[in-house]
Amino acid sequence: MLTADVRFEGWTTEDWIRFVRLWQPRATPEREPSRPRGGLVIVHERGQILKLLHTKRGRLDPAAPTSSPEPALALESGQTSALERLAGEHQAAWALGMRLGALDEVMERFGARSQRSDDLTDQSIKFVEIGHEMISEGAIATWPQRLRGFPLPTPHVARRALDALCGEGQTLALGLFDSAGLWTAFVARRRGPAFDLIAGPDELRPALGLLSGDWRRDYRHFARAVEDRYGPLGFGCFAELSTFRALQTDTSPGAWTRAVAVRDIVIARMPVAVGLALGLDGARYALKGLLAVTGRIPPLAACGPMLAAARKRVAKVTGKDVAALLGFDPLEVIRALLER
Helix, strand or coil, rough: EEEEEEEEEEEHHHHHHHHHHHHEEEEEECCHHHCCEEEEEEEEECCEEEEEEECCCEEEEECCCCCCCCCCHHHHHHHHHHHHHHHEEEEEECEEEECCCCHHHHHHHHHHHHCCCCCCCHHHHHHHHHHHHHHHHHCCCECCCCCCCCCCCCCHHHHHHHHHHCCCCCEEEEEEECCCEEEEEEEEEEEEEEEEECCCCCCHHHHHCCCCCCHHHHHHHHHHHHHHHHCCEEEEEEEEEHHHHHHHHCCCCCCCHHHHCCCCCCEECCCHHHHHHHHHHHHHHHHHHHHHHHHCCCCHHHHHHHHHHHHHHHHHHHHHHHHHCCCCCHHHHHHHEECC
């Protein structure tokens, strides 16, 4: 989704680190201090572990005794339980197991399928498809399987999602604020089928002037600065940092709808796809509340099965209609990636 001459501007080192950390997986506050760090990479052949690498501690001795002898044999069949046991023994947060020569096979397949006309989106999707094939064949295994059950995207789906969010010449903008003002920001401008500009907050801060300290007022200055410098907004999302981080992993029905309704999140230039998703999410939340009320009032308890069936139909419509516009549920993907 990037043009060949894509330009990055407005990023200081601190701004870039803040933006990247915003999308890093994280555990709950009580688990974060004691959670395992780093990952484990295992290369094996015929039930024997040949190489063992911990991303934090470096190379490990593959011949060292472990508490469980089964993982070496189970790895050959691609069993994720074996990776989980090895990750636990070596205090790793994730594990990647591969047969000897698996990476060479990935690159051979990628080279055979790539074409000169492929853009970055096409190449990325083909690479993901090859990885999925290798996992299905048992040559590569991962733990945890965060995106298990999500369908693989296609170039058509990716471009349809882009069309639904941002038109030609328009921009996507994310602005997050804290008590000190604009914490970080992200702006992408569309040109043709892809983005030709990825901008950070450093170029925009001088245009914001003196901020009031109330982000619900200050976001207007940020949105105006984006439109003046880069182009009209196709989709803008603005929030306080703590609220946005909480919503990233909130799985409760209606969480985003409530936040938008009470202006804990401000969506400016709301595309049809986003508005549809929020509206149906709100309907799911309302039906959940009605179910809770009817369960406590005996005369209304008979309505419970009817409301439960209605909630299932709304959930099905939500998935169907959003998939028709975007091809996937981006919030579910984000939650799966960010939850440790």
